[in-house]
Amino acid sequence: MQQTTSSPAHGADPRDLLPRDVPVRLIDETGAVTVDDGYPMPGDDLLGRAYQGLVEGRRINDQANALVRQGRLAVYPSSHGQEACQVAASLVLGAHDWLFPTYRDSVAVIARGVSPADAMVLLKGDWHSGYDPREHRVAPQTTPLATQLLHAVGFAQAAKHRGEDTVVLAMCGDGSTSEGDFHEAMNFAAVFHLPVVFFVQNNEFAISVPLSRQTAAPSLAHKAIGYGMPGQRVDGNDVAALLAVLGEAVDRARSGGGPTLIEAHTYRMQAHTNADDDTRYRERAEVQAWAERDPLLRLRAHLTSRGLLDEAREQELADGAETIAAALRDALNADADLDPEDLFRHVRSTRSPQLDEQWHQLRDEIERSGSATAGGHR
Amino acid sequence: MQQTTSSPAHGADPRDLLPRDVPVRLIDETGAVTVDDGYPMPGDDLLGRAYQGLVEGRRINDQANALVRQGRLAVYPSSHGQEACQVAASLVLGAHDWLFPTYRDSVAVIARGVSPADAMVLLKGDWHSGYDPREHRVAPQTTPLATQLLHAVGFAQAAKHRGEDTVVLAMCGDGSTSEGDFHEAMNFAAVFHLPVVFFVQNNEFAISVPLSRQTAAPSLAHKAIGYGMPGQRVDGNDVAALLAVLGEAVDRARSGGGPTLIEAHTYRMQAHTNADDDTRYRERAEVQAWAERDPLLRLRAHLTSRGLLDEAREQELADGAETIAAALRDALNADADLDPEDLFRHVRSTRSPQLDEQWHQLRDEIERSGSATAGGHR
Amino acid sequence: MTIAHDDVRVDTPAPTTQTMTMAAALNRALADAIEADPEVVVFGEDVGALGGVFRITDGLTARYGEDRCFDTPLAESGIVGTAVGMAMNGMRPVVEMQFDAFALPAFEQVVSHVAKMGNRTRGALALPMVIRIPTGGGIGGVEHHCDSSEAYYAHTPGLTVLCPSTPQDAYSLLRAAIASPDPVVFLEPKKLYWTRGEVDTSLVAEIGSARVVREGTDVTLLSYGSSVATCLEAAEIAASEGRSVQVVDVRSLSPIDDATITAAVRSTGRAVVVAEAPGYVSVASEIQSRVFERCFEYLEAPVRRVTGFDTPYAPPKFEHWYLPDADRVLDAIDSLHFEDER
Amino acid sequence: MTIAHDDVRVDTPAPTTQTMTMAAALNRALADAIEADPEVVVFGEDVGALGGVFRITDGLTARYGEDRCFDTPLAESGIVGTAVGMAMNGMRPVVEMQFDAFALPAFEQVVSHVAKMGNRTRGALALPMVIRIPTGGGIGGVEHHCDSSEAYYAHTPGLTVLCPSTPQDAYSLLRAAIASPDPVVFLEPKKLYWTRGEVDTSLVAEIGSARVVREGTDVTLLSYGSSVATCLEAAEIAASEGRSVQVVDVRSLSPIDDATITAAVRSTGRAVVVAEAPGYVSVASEIQSRVFERCFEYLEAPVRRVTGFDTPYAPPKFEHWYLPDADRVLDAIDSLHFEDER
Ligand SMILES: Cc1ncc(C[n+]2csc(CCOP(=O)(O)OP(=O)(O)O)c2C)c(N)n1
């Protein structure tokens, strides 16, 4: 393990670590280009792929919400409105990089290649996680807030130890920056100078709690300097800006420049999950105002105005998204074949005699009841 | 409880929250004055009291070390070299303010009025804490790192709730800034805009681990902006600068200006505790270099050059310190009268039947053994 | 009289006894405590405008202001740690953790300070504070939302640990907890939040006392929280099979009411301990060993325990296999060497 | 052959059996593991240049470089959380917590991830990692330096919890822990660090197995860690009084070796469980209830437990009253209804 610790920037002005006063933006709300000296506009091809991701991501969010209403998913924390962040987080990573997502980042997980049905296993309740993390290099979606940031750091440390040039992108929400683990993760990454990009989706809320109750800082990205890493703010509904800012951070990480903290300013357009009632804590007008800044509409306007998108392509993308949604519906409408013995597998690699006893007890119960679906026996 | 959350500085430049590039200093290593536009030199009377504190603090550190060697104290984490921080932390507080110290801050605790013997009860092993926190408004010295910072914040929140103008000064070391609780405490204090002064004694080491392994930040005070509070750096061996910088923060807190993070650059001149062997991890030359910046010698030179200190006064102060040391010696050489039943008192306000049973069992054992000092009975 | 959750009124004197859900009873207890004592403050994540993810703090901020019920930053150690500081300074904080597993970041504060500050200072800084934790499963929650963590707290000297099984106890134990000069971990079985029952708001429970909730002569079921209902269900079935089953709600997990428990088991000579948490090193195994110790000469059969398996809590679709149910309790009863079956 | 701590050599083939302290045995186990497997890394607070506050990692950085043994920032959740990430990425981290109480900030990572990641991912990300924790008292340490926290870990499904009582077990259990594909909490009794014994470095212990350390026919003492010595001392005294005492070192606290324990107690019909931690909801009470359950028909008397009191750990000057000693164990033995005393 390379234990090079980066010493406080010698010569360089520490203020260079501060984020901009205004979030980086490359495409404005009307779809028009905003030229930025520091960040180039991503190429057309990348923008096109991003648009496809947005269309599919939006469709997946809608479909998952519908599946909750139909009782096929226990719960779904939608990223509606945050799809630009989701898609960019996936597109900036190389095949051998790793993503560390939260419960809200299903769209990013799917954009990495995980099948929507596998990504939904957790929320369907068939198991705690439904994909092999190694296959698409995506860690299990994490619920205990900010804890995954430390896993990401350790993961990067192991990669660096082996001399691999893996970059790790770790996601969390604005509320999660208040947790102690956020602090420890940022600090470890900076002290060990690791290839980690911390990507905070500041969607203004942690369930019901607004950003103003999470922090009094000028911005969340202003925390970076306190760890000695650069921080940057970006318009979280501008996928072009996200690709540029995240891309730069990934490049820096890969070339040995250490970690970066990026705050995307976005908005959670729907309730925290279906179990939440957001009318209790925010005005409809506020939500409405953000609808105008929709990431999908914005990129559509941009691409259309530049002649990169026409109705035929729109239809093609819509059809593709519909196919994905249909596959997800089918998968979730099918009842998985669950094996009660799974409860006792993987507690440890070797089953203890105690767990064996417990499994035998359950097996007897099930046998007596004559069916594996009923728990009881009388 | 006033739940005013301070919103990200409107208008004001967030960069104003950054500390200086160079720590504030009012008296240099030779004792000469360094004029500073931002911070006035404390008055002669205050400097005089500070000098007395330094002399007494140094004597207490020496005496406690001796008591460890004699086996009268189990352990002593000395603040030798950090006495300026210790004394200033106490002097800037008003009678109704509160101090939240760590295990290393015995000199600060004593400077608040706690008797040295009471302050040493923890280290002697007679109980976990030896003074009534309310009497001198000093929380128990805390060992689990950074945890006391949260207590300080909650304490200040309660004071604010009652409309009291209490200021709380909370101390920790450089290493402790890496703990999650440090982060959560800073953040709560800033979000609730509380009258807390966070005072970090950066003595370059956390036991054996040097500052470079704790942080890659330009300075620890650079963390403040990430919470939206001002940060400042100060020469931790210059008691005048400490009084000025801490005093300003206390004033700000008292007048509703919210919390401040202050980093004092100092040095732990001795091993972490007597149980530590610092030759394993640092060069003698480094320690020697810091001896030249001794806080006591520096203030002595300053006061002497200004005619505020003469040999008679020195002798008087030395005698006073010797009286304190003698009292400490006497107190620690006396064996406290320990009552085994104390084990069962204060576990809860009312003793449970189970604890009653356990006490009766112990009492029987002791009675059978015929002596409360022997644990056994055969 | 059945009143809806939203009907809870505290401005005007309410009748002493009402039917309400456990959630409403808890809400009422918090409101009454806030009214009764100006030092009581309620805080945590989403407890303000939202009223908590389970709506236990519903309406408190609206009625009593941000001063008395407010949201904090998202940091559990921060919540518990600042509560410690407030309690040191004369307040009575009642904090909410959102789920069992999300109380874990505060564990150092709980063990090293909440449980020890009073002891450390010889009572000078005893901490009158309550940590409310929605506990347990049976609600189809995804990972981290259904754990039972009472063993961690009950093992820790210095903590009082309570767990109600009825709306009445929810009310009167929570009032007792808030009134207590000592720190209390108050475990609220999520599964029971929407069960209804009579609540007499003039009752304050006694900490450290168990309650016999059903008399019986053949066997004693010892339980707490959501498992009490499982025991009552099992007792009912057993009765129809001619077996007289006594049910004790332990409810005070620390300190525990040895007297009531011991008397109950001695009277029947047989006992089963039932709880949802994994059984290994658990409150259930503690109760089991205490009963063995104290009732050894009275026992006709070994004391049994029916608990969650020693696995991580099951995914929603596996929950029905995981959770102890009445059948599993009846199986345990059947194993108690009854003469009529020998 | 008695060799000093500093003499541990790993560059050249050492004789298989040597006399050494438990501290040296642990150091040797770490060094041998680092040499045997390039994926093993050791980290924590002060484990580098200092060699750990107990010198267990002494010399590792000097010999194997910063790559293999290094200091971290002062943050326990950070240490355990990054270890989780490393283990996810194919390494075998062995982390040191400085004292029991200072492992508590990492508790959420331990319970919600270390214990569950393998389960969550159906074994795809089982975590081969070891958390070493110096445990227990008897060293005159001030508050927070003498706690025993095995109950917290043993209760948590998914964790393996080990606790050696001899230098040999320290070596061979730690090697087994590091070799295990599963996460292990490895509790090192501080009080025993400087006790000496023979260590055969060719031995790797079996996780999940208890060890009969003294044969006896009248009563079985069940114990682990520093209490094993207390039991052996009591057995010695009892022998001089004509009582034949068997002593079992449980050593694997989770999973536990029911077979050995049950057979031992059945052979004597009497048992006392001895441990230093507070007894309430403890590993001791778990063992006690398991023995009651499994040996009920064989028991001549109730199983007793001798444990720490249910109070915060005592200040140094009170420690001799707090800690279970041989006399207290002998008292418990005396209470076991021996016929010769009836
Ligand atoms: C440690 C912890 N505490 C509390 C929770 C409960 N919880 C789940 S999501 C959430 C809000 C998170 O807000 P944020 O980090 O902004 O992410 P967002 O949901 O907005 O994407 C809370 C409090 C949790 N999962 N983990």
Ligand SMILES: Cc1ncc(C[n+]2csc(CCOP(=O)(O)OP(=O)(O)O)c2C)c(N)n1
């Ligand atoms: C949570 C926690 N982890 C570890 C320790 C052990 N420990 C005691 S002091 C210390 C070093 C603290 O360094 P620093 O904060 O710089 O304070 P200093 O000792 O230099 O005054 C450590 C690691 C502890 N007391 N608490």
Ligand SMILES: [Mg+2]
């Ligand atoms: Mg958010």
Ligand SMILES: [Mg+2]
């Ligand atoms: Mg330090």
